[in-house]
Amino acid sequence: MDPRVLEKMIPYMTNAYANCHSQHQAGRTVAQAVEEGRAHVAKVINAQPNEVIFTSGATESNNIAIKGVAKYYGHEKDHVITSKIEHKCVLESVRSLEAEGFNAHYVGVDTDGRLKMDELADILKTHSGKVSLVSVMGANNEVGVVQDLKKIGQLAHDHKALFHTDCAQMVGKKPLDVRADNIDLMSISGHKMYGPKGVGALFINKKNRVRLVPLTVGGGQENNLRSGTVPVFLCVGMGAAAEILETEMPKDIKHYEELTKYALEQLKDVDNKVINGSTKNRIVSNLSISFLGIKGSELMVAIDDKVAVSTGSACNSQSHKSSHVLTAMGLSEDQKNSAVRFGFGRFTTKDDIKFGMNVVAKEINELKRKSKQNE
Structure with a gap:
């Protein structure tokens, strides 16, 4: 608030x-x-x-x-x-x-x-x-x-x-x-x-x-x-x-756009990632990304003490079923199961983004390393 x-x-x-x-x-x-x-x-x-x-x-x-x-x-x-x-x-x-x-x-x-x-x-x-x-x-x-x-x-x-x-x-x-x-x-x-x-x-x-x-x-x-x-x-x-909002909405929207662009820059070295949903027709305070090859739920748990993300709607976070939204979009099982949602707000800073995305990138690499060991 x-x-x-x-x-x-x-x-x-x-x-x-x-x-x-x-x-x-x-x-x-x-x-x-x-x-x-x-x-x-x-x-x-x-x-x-x-x-x-x-x-x-x-x-x-x-x-x-x-x-x-x-x-x-x-x-x-x-x-x-x-x-x-x-x-x-x-x-x-x-x-x-x-x-x-x-x-x-x-x-x-x-x-x-x-x-x-x-x-x-x-x-x-x-x-x-x-x-x-x-x-x-x-x-x-x-x-x-x-x-x-x-x-x-x-x-x-x-x-x-x-x-x-x-x-x-x-x-x-x-x-x-x-x-x-x-x-x-x-x-x-x-x-x-x-x-x-x-x-x-x-x-x-x-x-x-x-x-x-x-x-x-x-x-x-x-x-x-x-x-x-x-x-x-x-x-x-x-x-x-x-x-x-009557006076500050334009400033807020510009802020969200800058944060989204910065977040994607921080993740540029992460392979096999896909943005879910239209990249043209969207609100820019929301970013859903599938990190193919890992489970979004495992990533969420691994970084839970540092960064708050979700694998779908917060109102549906207790369910372990695949997202009905991603299912309706016809995405593959891998894309659905590896999806993570990020939300950027009025008070989110670039330092927050840098810290958060570095944690995400590091943990993705760790999960991929463990996955290869178990193969």
């Missing part, structure tokens, strides 16, 4: 403790702070403040969007489309709808991780007027590949379907515009933009009159779509993080 975000949050964790839904002066004061945070989140994606509701994170936002839209239309429009490389919370939301009798379609991707647009178009054409929602992520959490949101949204609209996108990984890494990109619903995560964990947001396009059934009922907070007392300090924190 950015220290400037924490600084903004502290008063609302201590003295300004009133319930923002209360009618007294103390409540109205903190309610104003929540609305200021909402306005900053909206501005980052070119939305209106009343189109943004606060949630506990992108997982909840995805659940509300996907299940809420499908259940609003019911069996009048009982088809839902997503991709094979979505975050597990999207895939599980769609599967839960299948269990209730909805029809689900999972669009494939090419070896670069880009959506097969012809396949999407065919499904929409075949079930035109019966599809309630198309849900495709903006940037993949494992390989960083970015999708053509504008084109996907237009295809969905051509067949009277709404377009939802999980942009948890994309906000702050690439400029986003919900109007220009034909987006009806967008999920955002607070901690992916240097805000606090435990808070997120869902954009719901008022202009396109998006309707959905709430999953949580109660006091009717957040436009009757997400009942429950709003955590003021978390909303203030997410708003502060968004406010920083």
Whole structure:
């Protein structure tokens, strides 16, 4: 979390403790702070403040969007489309709808991780007027590949379907515009933009009159779509993080580009490595590399006390199955099993990169040496 975000949050964790839904002066004061945070989140994606509701994170936002839209239309429009490389919370939301009798379609991707647009178009054409929602992520959490949101949204609209996108990984890494990109619903995560964990947001396009059934009922907070007392300090924190992005995103993106280039330079002497996913259409804070001939899980364990890397999604790190993302991309078993994901952030330095990549390179050579001894 950015220290400037924490600084903004502290008063609302201590003295300004009133319930923002209360009618007294103390409540109205903190309610104003929540609305200021909402306005900053909206501005980052070119939305209106009343189109943004606060949630506990992108997982909840995805659940509300996907299940809420499908259940609003019911069996009048009982088809839902997503991709094979979505975050597990999207895939599980769609599967839960299948269990209730909805029809689900999972669009494939090419070896670069880009959506097969012809396949999407065919499904929409075949079930035109019966599809309630198309849900495709903006940037993949494992390989960083970015999708053509504008084109996907237009295809969905051509067949009277709404377009939802999980942009948890994309906000702050690439400029986003919900109007220009034909987006009806967008999920955002607070901690992916240097805000606090435990808070997120869902954009719901008022202009396109998006309707959905709430999953949580109660006091009717957040436009009757997400009942429950709003955590003021978390909303203030997410708003502060968004406010920083309003001016610093270009600087952040340039920083990520420099770190990625530097990281690859540090690994230039490592043989048999492959970057997973499109090298052109991607966020540059994410780097997935397969070091062919070694197991990514073994590399991760070997350097765990020095460098934090992963072999896939952090939300799926307890599973020993091959990544569903890399599998959908059609990569070989060696390429899938040897994949390691690096993440670079606002506070990562070139010294961090040099140290980390030197540790990685050294351990790769050691693992290869041991492998040859065991042959």
